[in-house]
Amino acid sequence: MIVPELSGFLSSLGGADYKGYIISLFTVTAMLSRPFSGKLADRIGRLPVMMAGSFVCLICSLFYPILTTVSGFLLLRLIHGFSTGFTPTGQTALLSDIIPADRRGEAMGLLGTAGSLGMAAGPAVGGLVATAFGLDAMFYLSSACALCSIIIVTSLKETLPEKHPVGFALLKLHKHDLFEPRVILPCIIMVLCSYSYGAAFTVLPDLGDFVGIRNKGVIFTFLTVASLIIRLIGGKASDRFGRKPVLRISSLTIAVAMLIIAFADSRLMLLAGVSLYGLGQGATSPTLLAWATDLSNPEHKGRGIASLYIFMELGIGIGAFLSGYIYANNAGNFFTTFVVCSVLAMIAFLYLIVLRRSAAGKP
Numbered sequence: 001m002i003v004p005e006l007s008g009f010l011s012s013l014g015g016a017d018y019k020g021y022i023i024s025l026f027t028v029t030a031m032l033s034r035p036f037s038g039k040l041a042d043r044i045g046r047l048p049v050m051m052a053g054s055f056v057c058l059i060c061s062l063f064y065p066i067l068t069t070v071s072g073f074l075l076l077r078l079i080h081g082f083s084t085g086f087t088p089t090g091q092t093a094l095l096s097d098i099i100p101a102d103r104r105g106e107a108m109g110l111l112g113t114a115g116s117l118g119m120a121a122g123p124a125v126g127g128l129v130a131t132a133f134g135l136d137a138m139f140y141l142s143s144a145c146a147l148c149s150i151i152i153v154t155s156l157k158e159t160l161p162e163k164h165p166v167g168f169a170l171l172k173l174h175k176h177d178l179f180e181p182r183v184i185l186p187c188i189i190m191v192l193c194s195y196s197y198g199a200a201f202t203v204l205p206d207l208g209d210f211v212g213i214r215n216k217g218v219i220f221t222f223l224t225v226a227s228l229i230i231r232l233i234g235g236k237a238s239d240r241f242g243r244k245p246v247l248r249i250s251s252l253t254i255a256v257a258m259l260i261i262a263f264a265d266s267r268l269m270l271l272a273g274v275s276l277y278g279l280g281q282g283a284t285s286p287t288l289l290a291w292a293t294d295l296s297n298p299e300h301k302g303r304g305i306a307s308l309y310i311f312m313e314l315g316i317g318i319g320a321f322l323s324g325y326i327y328a329n330n331a332g333n334f335f336t337t338f339v340v341c342s343v344l345a346m347i348a349f350l351y352l353i354v355l356r357r358s359a360a361g362k363p
Contacts, residue, residue: 004216009064022202025081027316038305200261219270323341
């Protein structure tokens with residue numbers, strides 16, 4: 001709801017040069033909080049972790065209209081990242097507890113579909129509310145949505161079989177809490193493909209302006225609707241044909257989409273590239289989540305899921321920061337910005353090809 005408007009909001013505060021930080025600061029905190037969310041989800045329960053993330057989202061959305069300096073805005077973006085660092089980890093762990101392994105891809109696709117519905121409606125609704133009633137009203141509506149999520153979480157049933165007492169000792173991380181080695185392969189693919197996501201949310205609003213799309217929310221609506229269409233199909237396909245075959249197709253799709261966006265010089269071409277990217281990204285995300293859950297130790301599913309999300313945030317954060325640096329508010333740099341995205345997605349595709357050949361060569 002608020003991301004498409006944040007670029008203009010930051011510019012109005014005098015922080016146009018810091019656009020690359022809108023997504024990257026958010027993802028830094030999300031990434032740093034993942035080991036904590038994974039450990040807590042495995043120790044105190046899935047629901048408290050989900051609740052904590054929703055609460056942070058509620059509070060931060062209330063404070064955007066109040067902290068009206070560039071430094072205040074950037075600090076708030078840093079804190080806001082905790083919401084993404086906690087809620088999805090608890091959600092995914094809870095879902096993996098109640099869904100059979102042979103339908104895990106479909107389930108992750110369904111979870112992603114629900115998220116895509118919000119991501120599709122959010123930019124459009126946020127843009128309309130901001131235009132009609134101002135940015136403050138948009139922030140308050142975002143906070144109200146977070147409150148609704150808190151109410152829903154209170155009605156759910158905890159799925160963690162054995163919960164540990166809450167205490168400060170749980171906040172002390174050991175080396176084994178930081179990363180689950182079993183999920184290294186999906187993590188590598190995630191960081192390579194999620195770079196494009198950070199770049200898209202950082203630079204696409206300005207590229208949209210450049211080609212004549214004034215409502216920035218329209219671009220992200222096309223992206224998320226395309227993602228919505230493919231998520232269930234991609235998840236089911238990964239259950240039937242395997243995780244890696246689906247990822248080979250989706251990573252190649254992302255590479256091609258980023259090239260189309262790099263060459264885009266019209267609204268039609270840009271929206272076509274964005275829609276194709278939505279298809280690739282929409283199939284990649286649930287498949288990687290299902291794959292990571294497949295590989296995780298059943299007693300440490302929270303850690304395995306958190307590890308994947310760490311690499312997702314790493315990719316998004318690096319993508320947002322570097323794309324903002326490469327773009328540098330210069331329209332002549334749009335091409336280079338998105339070609340880099342295409343190259344990284346192609347590396348993911350080639351890596352998956354190598355994995356297939358390596359597996360085929362085993363006795």
